[in-house]
Amino acid sequence: MNWQGHRIHLLAAGSPSSTDRVVLIHGFGASVGHWRHNLPALAPHARVIALDLLGFGASDKPVSRLAQEPPRQGAVQYCFDLWGRQVADTVRQLLLTEPGSGPAQPRVHLVGNSIGAMVALTAARLLLAEGFPPFQVILIDCAQRTLDDKRAAKLPGWERASRPLVKQLVRQRWVIAPLFRLLAQPAFIRSVLARAYPSGAHIDDELVALLHRPSTNPGATESFRGFVNLFNDHLAPELLADLSAAIPPLPVRMIWGEADPWEDPAEARRWADQYSCIQDLRVLPGLGHCPHDEAPELVNSILLEWIKGGATQRT
Numbered sequence: 163m164n165w166q167g168h169r170i171h172l173l174a175a176g177s178p179s180s181t182d183r184v185v186l187i188h189g190f191g192a193s194v195g196h197w198r199h200n201l202p203a204l205a206p207h208a209r210v211i212a213l214d215l216l217g218f219g220a221s222d223k224p225v226s227r228l229a230q231e232p233p234r235q236g237a238v239q240y241c242f243d244l245w246g247r248q249v250a251d252t253v254r255q256l257l258l259t260e261p262g263s264g265p266a267q268p269r270v271h272l273v274g275n276s277i278g279a280m281v282a283l284t285a286a287r288l289l290l291a292e293g294f295p296p297f298q299v300i301l302i303d304c305a306q307r308t309l310d311d312k313r314a315a316k317l318p319g320w321e322r323a324s325r326p327l328v329k330q331l332v333r334q335r336w337v338i339a340p341l342f343r344l345l346a347q348p349a350f351i352r353s354v355l356a357r358a359y360p361s362g363a364h365i366d367d368e369l370v371a372l373l374h375r376p377s378t379n380p381g382a383t384e385s386f387r388g389f390v391n392l393f394n395d396h397l398a399p400e401l402l403a404d405l406s407a408a409i410p411p412l413p414v415r416m417i418w419g420e421a422d423p424w425e426d427p428a429e430a431r432r433w434a435d436q437y438s439c440i441q442d443l444r445v446l447p448g449l450g451h452c453p454h455d456e457a458p459e460l461v462n463s464i465l466l467e468w469i470k471g472g473a474t475q476r477t
Contacts, residue, residue: 163213163256165248171220172252173212175205182208182297182469183257183268187249187285189276189305189452190389193219195372196275199364199458200465208271208469213252215245215281217388223381226388228333240388242277242396246284250292253285258294269297271469275452276425277389279304283401283414290408298413298441299405300468302461303425303451304398311394329393338387346377358451360421369455402437411439415468417461419449442468 163170173194176184184204186197194212204210214221217240227237238244253270270289274282279301286299307313314322331337344350351373355365376382405412416434418427427445434443444464446453454461 163252165216165251168216168222168224170216170222170248170252171214172256173201174210174256175201176209177206178209180208181268183253183270184208184210184469185249185253185257185270185272185282186210186212187272187274187278187281188212188215188219189274189278191218191373191376192275192278193372193376195219196452196455198368198372198455200454200462203458203462204465204469207466209257211252211256213249215278216240216248217381217385219376220379223379223385225381226384226391228388228391229394238388240385241392242280242284245281246288249281249285250288253289253296254292254294270294271298271300272296273300273302273465274304275302275454277305278302280307280396280398280401283398283405284396286412287401287404290405290412295408295412298415298468300465301398301414301416302454303418303422304416304430306425306429307392307395307397309393310397312397329391332387332390335383335387338390339383342377342383342386346374346382348374357423359456360419360423360450361448361456363456364458399433399437402433402439406437406439408439413441414439415442416440416444417453417464418443418445419451419453419456420445420447421449422451424451 163172188196193214197212201210201212217223225237227234227239257270258268272282272286282299286296289296348370351370359365405414416430418430420427430443434440449456
């Protein structure tokens, strides 16, 4: 798919007769392959699209332009609005008909993991403002973005004190290039997966390869530079508040690994108590940051329950 002059990689499957449309949005550094155990289970029940965000997977990886830098031909500012617009445009172009043009308007379900969950919330807000609200948003261990400037006051003192230096360093390409080469090594990827998947399930050569392969593509260092400089972007509470303010609130449901080493499920519980848009929260014992890949049978059953269901009552 060509999107604003860039090549976007899509993987589509499923039942063309179903009115349900599911969009799967991966997390940082991943690709459509991270839905390897989910797409086949969902496809018999809905039309399913998994897409690589710009800068990741098999999609194009343009040169990064940080917020403080002047425009540059071909460069992009990697941010949630960019990725949210990509998803919203994909939904509009490939999955929706114009309102009132058919007997059954498709029901769009946005499903995202980690930063993909943030992208799903951003896309939902865009689609809502444009009169094409999705049926629901499903967040899987949504990124809480604890390093954002707006949350800096909650960091330990030494982290607050070192932030100006760290932020200055990660802007520099001469710092980013060797750092990326170190982090993109298969051995390092496997060590991170050991934390992300505490049960150890499904950490295999296929998973390591699908996470490592995009890092070898031209431009991968640039998209990494763009991502690690997201120090002032959307936070989930801001987006959840907007979806809660809609009439009626746009339904959001959440799946969370109780043993997620990075995204605290206690924060998810606070969101569920605070925002009226959140209809359900399932905290899964023993699972980590990517439960859809660590325990796909369990997560697929929850996703199908929510996708096939028509109710939006809070549970």
